[in-house]
Amino acid sequence: MNGKQDLSKVSVLLVEDEAFMRRLIQRMLEDLGVGEIVLAQDGGEAVQYILNNSYAFTLILLDLEMPRVNGFEVLKYLRSAPDVGNHDLPVVILTGHAEKERVVQAVQYGIHGYLVKPVSKADLISKINRAMTKPPIDASHLK
Known part of the structure; x- marks a missing residue:
């Protein structure tokens, strides 16, 4: 799979508290042809979107590191x-660490993958493709 893959039916919730990084990743997703991109600036807003049946x-x-409700809390709630x-919704974490x-x-x-910031378009499409086609990462491979 490459950047030419049809992602027009993909709907992404992008949760990132840093406005610059959120806009940068949003533009990359748009360039890749992602059909729907919903932006959340913190974990609390993300939980509301997750609960919204529309x-x-x-x-x-x-993102993992956010004020108020962090990424770990969102993951725990989601799961x-x-x-x-x-x-079982695929999740790719964004981290500066x-x-x-x-x-x-x-x-x-x-989780289905992680991206270390700053994110490149090539890494982003690679992680999206992996998340959409493979099971979650096996922790035994990281030890």
Whole structure:
């Protein structure tokens, strides 16, 4: 799969508290032809979108480090709350920190990939493709 893949039916929830990074990733998603991009500036807003039945997300791009409700809290809610419709929704985390412990912690919540900021378009499409076609990352491969 490459950037020419038809992503017009893909719906992404992009959760990023830094406005510049949110706009940059949004533009990359638009360039890749993603059909729907919903922006959330923090984890609390993301949870509201997840609960809103009018959105049927294909993928979540989720920053880990955010004020108020962080990415780990969103992941925990997404994977376990009874009022969430799809507990298996693919999630790719966005992080400015590639420390192994943080990645392993996120993997335990069933993520499908992670991107270290700054994000390149090639890495973004690669992670989207992986998230859409493969199971969550196996934590045993990270140890």
